[in-house]
Amino acid sequence: MENGTIYLVGAGPGDPDLLTLRAARLIERAELIVHDGLVDRAILATARPEARLVSVAKSRSKHTLPQDDINALLVREARRGVDVVRLKGGDPFVFGRGGEEAEAARAAGIRVEIVPGISAANGAAAAAQIALTHRDDASIVSFVAGQCKGLSEQDWAGLAGRGRTLVIYMGVKTAPQIAEKLMADGLAPDMPIAVIENACRPAMRVLRGPLAGLPDLIADEAVRSPALIIIGDVTAREDAALATLLEEARAS
Numbered sequence: 001m002e003n004g005t006i007y008l009v010g011a012g013p014g015d016p017d018l019l020t021l022r023a024a025r026l027i028e029r030a031e032l033i034v035h036d037g038l039v040d041r042a043i044l045a046t047a048r049p050e051a052r053l054v055s056v057a058k059s060r061s062k063h064t065l066p067q068d069d070i071n072a073l074l075v076r077e078a079r080r081g082v083d084v085v086r087l088k089g090g091d092p093f094v095f096g097r098g099g100e101e102a103e104a105a106r107a108a109g110i111r112v113e114i115v116p117g118i119s120a121a122n123g124a125a126a127a128a129q130i131a132l133t134h135r136d137d138a139s140i141v142s143f144v145a146g147q148c149k150g151l152s153e154q155d156w157a158g159l160a161g162r163g164r165t166l167v168i169y170m171g172v173k174t175a176p177q178i179a180e181k182l183m184a185d186g187l188a189p190d191m192p193i194a195v196i197e198n199a200c201r202p203a204m205r206v207l208r209g210p211l212a213g214l215p216d217l218i219a220d221e222a223v224r225s226p227a228l229i230i231i232g233d234v235t236a237r238e239d240a241a242l243a244t245l246l247e248e249a250r251a252s
Ligand code: SAH
Pocket: 013, 014, 038, 088, 089, 090, 091, 092, 093, 094, 095, 096, 118, 119, 120, 121, 124, 168, 169, 170, 171, 196, 197, 198, 199, 200, 201, 225, 226, 227, 228
């Protein structure tokens, strides 16, 4: 029997309208979808009723399925001739461990295709109308992972500051260490920041403040994952019209 193909598919930040056409088509005709926790239910609901849906949801504290087991599951199913849709939040190659899954597939001689998705940074920036590289304020944008592991060893020097935008994924829990790290690197305590929780979903919140206030903002507003932290002057361009727009979006 011929091997199936493994499709590493980006599901975007939440809203099903933000799927690529290719992702939407693959989901609609899939026999097997292996998805993680970030994939919105509204997207899974577009699968055929007879499709098999396997969740390999991972949370920071509990790993439902270790990465090796996920890799093995994908390869095993493909070897049985099944086309596997491996559906991941955002883009599969931005902090999604898609690289490891693609390697495992190639090592097993299985065809793997990558379908890009809108990463949380792009989705959140659009939804909050924060131009990540507004011409007046930034000509560099960096994406970093803020989770505990290795945070202190990561060299972020020069990634944030005037003229630069830093987007931090997975940084809710470590916000105090992140703020401290950036200020120790020389960032001004009043550098503007924004926190975008549940971007591109009905429960989206956009919070703003100075860098020094980031830990309190997250604690006081009880911000929960998934949320992104954006650091830089581009987050402070809010004008009256934008404030009204975001308020209306919240109310609807
Ligand atoms: N591959 C994904 C990122 C996976 S890492 C992508 O490209 O977007 C998971 C982190 O992504 C979360 O901790 C959060 O920081 C961010 N994230 C994902 N979806 C989000 C959303 N809808 N709103 C805000 N942040 C989100």
